[in-house]
Amino acid sequence: MFHRESGVFKTTYSADMALYPLPIAKWTVAVLALIFVVIVPLTVHEYYLSILNLIFIAIVGALGLNILVGYTGQISIGHAAFMSVGAYTAANLAVRLDLPFWITLPAGGLMAAAIGVIVGMPSLRIKGLYLAIATLAGQLIIEWTINHVPAISGGAQASIQVDRPSLFGFSFNTQGSLYFFLLFFAVVAIVATLNLVRSRIGRAFVAVRDQDIAAEIIGIDIYRYKLLAFAISSFYAGVCGVLYTYYFGIANYEQFQLIVSIDYLAMIIIGGLGSVLGSILGAIFVTLLPIVIRILMENVGSLFFTTAEMANVISGLRLGAFGGLIIFFLIVEPEGLNRLWRNIRSYFRVWPFSY
Amino acid sequence: MTRFVRSWLGIAAATATLAVDGGQAFAQKELVFGLQCDRTGVTATVGVNLCPGYHDYIALVNSKGGVEGFKIKVLEVDNEYKVPPAMEAHERFKKEGAVLEGLFGTASTMALTKKLEEDKILGTSPGFGTAAAADGKRFPYTFPIAASYWSQAGAAVAFAKEKLGGTLKSKKIAYLFFDNPAGKEPMPIFEELAKSEGFELRTFAVPAPGLEMGAQILDITSRFKPDFIITHLFGRSPSVSIKELKGKGYSLSKVVAFVWGSAEADIIAAGGMGVAEGYNGIQFAGVGKDFQVIKDIEAMYKAQGKPVPKEMDSTVYYNRGVFMAALHVEAARNAIKAKNGAAPTSEEVKKGMEQVKGFTLGGLVPPMEITPTDHEGGGWVQIWTVKGGKLVKSKDWFQGFRPVILKHLEAEAKKS
Numbered sequence: 001m002f003h004r005e006s007g008v009f010k011t012t013y014s015a016d017m018a019l020y021p022l023p024i025a026k027w028t029v030a031v032l033a034l035i036f037v038v039i040v041p042l043t044v045h046e047y048y049l050s051i052l053n054l055i056f057i058a059i060v061g062a063l064g065l066n067i068l069v070g071y072t073g074q075i076s077i078g079h080a081a082f083m084s085v086g087a088y089t090a091a092n093l094a095v096r097l098d099l100p101f102w103i104t105l106p107a108g109g110l111m112a113a114a115i116g117v118i119v120g121m122p123s124l125r126i127k128g129l130y131l132a133i134a135t136l137a138g139q140l141i142i143e144w145t146i147n148h149v150p151a152i153s154g155g156a157q158a159s160i161q162v163d164r165p166s167l168f169g170f171s172f173n174t175q176g177s178l179y180f181f182l183l184f185f186a187v188v189a190i191v192a193t194l195n196l197v198r199s200r201i202g203r204a205f206v207a208v209r210d211q212d213i214a215a216e217i218i219g220i221d222i223y224r225y226k227l228l229a230f231a232i233s234s235f236y237a238g239v240c241g242v243l244y245t246y247y248f249g250i251a252n253y254e255q256f257q258l259i260v261s262i263d264y265l266a267m268i269i270i271g272g273l274g275s276v277l278g279s280i281l282g283a284i285f286v287t288l289l290p291i292v293i294r295i296l297m298e299n300v301g302s303l304f305f306t307t308a309e310m311a312n313v314i315s316g317l318r319l320g321a322f323g324g325l326i327i328f329f330l331i332v333e334p335e336g337l338n339r340l341w342r343n344i345r346s347y348f349r350v351w352p353f354s355y
Numbered sequence: 356m357t358r359f360v361r362s363w364l365g366i367a368a369a370t371a372t373l374a375v376d377g378g379q380a381f382a383q384k385e386l387v388f389g390l391q392c393d394r395t396g397v398t399a400t401v402g403v404n405l406c407p408g409y410h411d412y413i414a415l416v417n418s419k420g421g422v423e424g425f426k427i428k429v430l431e432v433d434n435e436y437k438v439p440p441a442m443e444a445h446e447r448f449k450k451e452g453a454v455l456e457g458l459f460g461t462a463s464t465m466a467l468t469k470k471l472e473e474d475k476i477l478g479t480s481p482g483f484g485t486a487a488a489a490d491g492k493r494f495p496y497t498f499p500i501a502a503s504y505w506s507q508a509g510a511a512v513a514f515a516k517e518k519l520g521g522t523l524k525s526k527k528i529a530y531l532f533f534d535n536p537a538g539k540e541p542m543p544i545f546e547e548l549a550k551s552e553g554f555e556l557r558t559f560a561v562p563a564p565g566l567e568m569g570a571q572i573l574d575i576t577s578r579f580k581p582d583f584i585i586t587h588l589f590g591r592s593p594s595v596s597i598k599e600l601k602g603k604g605y606s607l608s609k610v611v612a613f614v615w616g617s618a619e620a621d622i623i624a625a626g627g628m629g630v631a632e633g634y635n636g637i638q639f640a641g642v643g644k645d646f647q648v649i650k651d652i653e654a655m656y657k658a659q660g661k662p663v664p665k666e667m668d669s670t671v672y673y674n675r676g677v678f679m680a681a682l683h684v685e686a687a688r689n690a691i692k693a694k695n696g697a698a699p700t701s702e703e704v705k706k707g708m709e710q711v712k713g714f715t716l717g718g719l720v721p722p723m724e725i726t727p728t729d730h731e732g733g734g735w736v737q738i739w740t741v742k743g744g745k746l747v748k749s750k751d752w753f754q755g756f757r758p759v760i761l762k763h764l765e766a767e768a769k770k771s
Contacts, residue, residue, distance in 0.1 A: 045450060046446065046449070046450070047446045047447055047449070047450040050442060050443060050446035051443055051446075054439045054442065054443060057439075058439075147534065147535065147536065153536075156536060156539045156540050156542060156543070157465075157485050157487075157536045157540060158536040159465050159485075159536065161468075161469065164469075173473055174473070175446065244438075247442075248438065248442065248466040248467075248469070248470070249466075249468070249469030249470065250465050250466055250468065250469065252438070252462050252465050252466060253462075253535075253536055254438075254461065254462035254535070254536070255438045255462055255466065259437075287439070290440070291440075291443060294432070294433075306414075311392065311394065311406060311407075311410070311431045311433070312394060312403065312407075314433065315392075315394035315395045315433040316394075316395070318395075318433070319395050
């Protein structure tokens with residue numbers, strides 16, 4: 001990731017597809033692991049861990065959406081609804097049957113995958129904007145169902161309190177311990193996606209995205225792969241919803257509304273469609289940027305304004321700056337932050353002899 | 356040294372100076388309050404007027420020497436009515452050592468309930484969250500401190516009963532509500548009261564975003580023809596309901612709105628005070644400028660030579676901000692007094708909040724009594740009515756069907 005090759009010496013397909021293109025990449029991963037598993041939790045204040053926790057959850061959701069939108073080319077604005085399916089499945093199982101998280105979490109994912117396949121069925125006949133509207137319908141139907149079926153939502157408030165996840169008697173009830181809980185699932189999701197996209201299934205997804213008729217002609221069952229993409233993507237969304245549920249200690253209806261689907265779409269578009277690193281960068285960007293802008297403005301603004309005056313200015317300017325930066329980054333590099341990062345790398349690959 | 360480097364060094368130096376200043380300020384006796392607000396999200400219309408009220412009251416307290424010698428520093432975070440930023444805001448307040456925090460938004464109140472309990476920091480949620488949070492034993496660190504939707508439902512029915520001549524036997528009441536969890540929450544109270552008071556209840560749901568309710572209003576006014584209408588709407592939808600009901604010729608004096616549909620802004624958006632003559636709204640804080648504390652805030656601005664902020668004209672929301680700040684300050688005051696002037700911890704401030712009693716701020720705050728078991732403070736409300744172009748108090752602080760509400764709270768407590 002952070003290394004420079006001296007040239008391309010790959011002679012086989014398997015070398016080209018390897019997770020670690022060079023031995024040094026292993027060291028990069030080892031150093032990243034050391035930083036995130038040891039150094040960060042030991043040195044960083046709980047507050048910053050809480051932000052990282054939000055980013056980890058967002059990464060899982062963004063990866064899922066990117067598999068569907070970025071890799072398979074099927075637009076979905078029902079992602080938040082799939083999260084809520086996962087969240088309520090896990091919450092009901094955890095509260096009614098008192099099941100531990102290592103059962104409720106995959107169960108939430110699988111339930112979301114099943115619903116995802118149903119919502120994804122229109123993708124077999126329609127594409128593009130039409131599919132977007134069909135998935136929007138899915139979002140609204142799921143929202144309505146959760147709101148109106150007490151058996152799912154657990155009563156008029158449509159929210160179910162769950163206990164903190166625990167493993168062998170250890171309860172993850174602080175930001176510090178939840179950090180490891182969420183880090184684990186974020187890493188699993190990243191590794192799983194990296195492997196998925198270089199497998200037969202991942203290649204089939206890309207083929208469907210690039211030209212589905214051509215894909216069908218070369219023998220890819222596009223019905224199967226489109227639905228599989230919806231299932232896998234919804235599985236990630238469901239897991240993301242379960243993580244939200246355990247992180248907040250509650251499954252809440254208002255937490256998974258349409259606007260959240262749009263937020264996740266924004267993440268993968270800014271990060272870069274069809275790339276794992278892009279999903280991660282997008283999740284970081286969308287979660288972190290408002291916080292960074294605010295902290296920056298509070299420090300600069302306190303020179304000129306009182307707290308009360310500043311509050312209005314910050315809120316407005318923050319939204320403006322956030323939108324402005326998104327436009328800026330997309331104009332600089334329409335293919336997202338991932339492409340930007342690759343451009344920087346390829347620039348330095350030949351630096352200083354760039355001509 | 357290039358100019359670029361020099362300018363950065365300059366900024367670094369300025370930051371360092373600030374940091375030192377901050378350090379010195381902290382040596383003073385200071386309490387930190389956290390305030391979540393929504394100035395840009397779906398409830399921004401509330402936040403932009405409510406939060407300035409909060410800041411102004413704190414500034415007033417600070418200008419008079421603070422609370423028991425402690426200056427109060429307010430940290431505000433705009434959570435955009437979203438849940439993840441609310442969690443970030445809470446962690447930020449905790450890092451800065453906040454002794455209490457004001458929550459904003461039902462979803463974020465619910466999402467933070469567990470965290471507040473784990474971190475032992477009290478959060479207030481006037482008009483947000485669940486009615487069950489009034490139960491201090493079940494939710495020790497969540498304080499609604501104002502009438503919940505259940506209490507408002509009781510009050511609305513009590514008001515209807517009074518307006519319809521003291522009895523509701525064989526009368527018809529329509530409940531027009533926003534189709535979300537908050538809108539459905541008061542239903543059990545209405546259903547029980549419908550049985551015990553003998554009125555016919557019919558409910559009419561308005562789907563989000565609530566800007567189109569022609570069908571429901573037509574159904575109410577032409578088919579059901581109720582004697583009274585209770586509305587529970589949010590955002591822009593209260594103004595739509597006023598316009599539609601007026602358009603169908605229904606007398607607005609037989610309409611009562613819950614707390615988020617009874618502000619000046621809703622009435623003005625519906626076409627102005629003149630249009631909404633007779634419209635009733637439930638309030639959990641005093642309305643208008645006729646309070647000593649409001650005059651003191653105005654005087655504070657005049658003394659500083661600044662214009663009085665325009666947010667003050669939106670008295671319903673502004674006063675709710677003052678109401679919140681005043682209760683926060685009282686909780687801190689009780690806690691400091693209990694420690695004989697030493698800085699209280701967040702747990703002690705929570706105990707201080709549970710001792711708030713007989714604090715009315717000249718009528719802006721109801722005669723509430725917050726106890727370790729009752730975090731709602733009794734569920735007191737007022738009714739204000741549009742009369743002659745302005746809001747006039749038509750019913751002073753009262754509790755509607757309190758025994759019924761308490762019974763439901765008990766039943767809810769047994770469930771868990």
